[in-house]
Amino acid sequence: MRRKFGEYYERAGVRGKEKEKDKEKEKDKVKVPRDFWRREWGFVLFDSHFPARLVMRRHKAFATREELANYLRRNAPAHAYYSTALYKNPAAAKMSDKGWLGADLIFDLDADHLVSEAELPKFSYEDLLRLVKRETEKLLDFLVSDFGFREEEVELVFSGSRGYHLHVRSDEVRGLGSRERREIVDYVGATGLEIDRFLENRTVSGGEFRSGEELRRCRYCNKITRRLACPVCGRETAILTSKGRGRGGSLRISNLDGWGKRLLRGLTEFLHEIAGQGEEESLKELKSVLGVGEGDGVGEGEKRVREMLKIAKDEAAVERIGRGLLDQIPGFSKSVWREILSKVAVRLEKSESDAPVTADTKRLIRLPGSLHGKSSLVVEPLGIAELKDFEPLEDAVAFGGSPVEVRALRKAAVKMKGERYEVKEGEVAVVPECAALYFFCRGAAEIL
DSSP: OHHHHHHHHHHHOEEOGGGTTOGGGTTOOEEOOTTGGGSOEEEEOSOTTTTTSOOEEEEEOOSSHHHHHHHHHHHOOSEEEEESEEESSTTOSSHHHHOEEEEOEEEEEEGGGTSOTTTGGGSOHHHHHHHHHHHHHHHHHIIIIISOOOGGGEEEEEOSSSEEEEEEOOTTTTTOOHHHHHHHHHHHTTTTOOGGGGEEEEEEOOTTSOTTOOOEEETTTOOEESSSBOTTTOOBEEEOSOTTOSOEEEEEEOOOSHHHHHHHHHHHHHHHHHHTSOHHHHHHHHHHHHTOOGGGTTSHHHHHHHHHHHHHTOHHHHHHHTTTBOTTSTTOOHHHHHHHHHHHOOOOOOOGGGHHHHHOTTOEEEOTTSBOTTTOBBOOEEOGGGGGGOOHHHHTBOSOOOEEEEEESSOEEEEETTEEEEEOTTOEEEEEHHHHHHHHHTTSEEEO
16 A cells, blocks of 8 residues: 555645646646645654554644655655644644644535434445535535635645545635634534524505505415405415504515525425425425424315425416515415424534534644545545536546455445445455555455
C-alpha cells in the first residue's frame, strides 16, 4: 500500500491557486489551500502502528509548495490533513503558542450521519454515496441562496470515502467564533424552526360586502365573493368566514425568502411527488404526513387526505400554493398546515455528531488531491457544476486494472469503473489493482 501510494504522489504533482488555469499543470492533482504557509499540517503514515492504531504526525508547516510535494513523495502518507485555521506560528507544538488568526468555514457531510448504525448494513456503498450527494446539493443551495456566498468562494471536495467537504473561503467568515458557526449549522438543519412565524392570517376587508354576509373564496383564482360559483372563472367557491362579520382571514406563508421559501419549496415538491404516484401509494404517504391512522375509515382524517390528493392533482391549485396561498383546502387549519410543513421542509439531514466539525475553529481537514487511507480513493476537488455528474467510484479511482491476487479476510464488495467485485472470507481471488487496494485499505483482504 505504501509503495502504490508513493507511486501516486510521484505522478500527482502539487498545484496552487495561481496554477489552476495553467493547462500544462492540469495533471497536478494535489491542490494546496490558500495561505498554506499559515496552516498546521498533519499526516498518518503507513508505519508499524498502521492500521491497528493511527498515529498523527502534526504541528508541521511548509514554507513552499515544493517542500510539501517532497514530503508527500518521500512519506506517501495514508492520510494527509491541513488546518482550517490560520496561525502566526503553525508549527508550534502548543495550541496556545500558535497565534490563531482566523479559520475557513467547513462542512463535513458523511453518510454515517444520515443512516443509523442499525440500518447501515442495509445500504451498499453506492447507495450511501447517492444519499450524501443529495444532502451536499442541498447544502450548496443553502450557502449560495440563503447566505449569499459566491460560487467561487465555496470549494467542494469529495472526502475520498463516504462524504463531501465544503470549504467557504470568504474573508467574511474567517473571524467567526464557534458560537456563530454553530448558529449556521442550526439554520441549515432547521434546529428550533418555528413554523408559526411563517404562517400569517391576513384579514380581508369587507369592502363592498355588508356586515352579516357570508363571504366565500374561489379555490382556483382566489376571488372573494358572495356567490357559490366564482364570477371570474365559474369554479366552486369555499366559505371564507362565518356570518356576522364583513371580513375574513386568508392563511398564507409570509416572508418568501430564506426558510419561508424553503417551506414552500418542500410543500410544492411534495405535492408534485404525490400527484405522480399511484393512488394507493399517494394515500399511504399522505396519511403518514397528516398523521392519519390506517383504520380511520371515512372519518375527518380520511376526508383531509382525499382533499389534499385532489389539490395535488390540480396544477393551478399547486401553483397558487407555490405563491404562499394555503387556503386552497377547506378545513385545513393553521395547526394542520404547521404539521405538514414541519415534515416536508427542505432541511439538511445533519445529525448532532456532524455539528462540531463546522463549529470547530481549529479543525484538521483532508488535503484535496491526496489519497484516503481507508479506501484508496482520491480526495477529489470539484467545481460546483461538476457535482451532478460526478461518480466517486468512477472519477475518484486512482489506480488501474492490473491483476492482483488477494486472500479475503472477510466478506466484502465494491463496484468500481462499472464492474462489481466481491470476495468471501478465506477465498483467494484475482481482482484489478484498484479493487485490491480498496479491499486492503478496508482491512478486507491481504496480498498473496
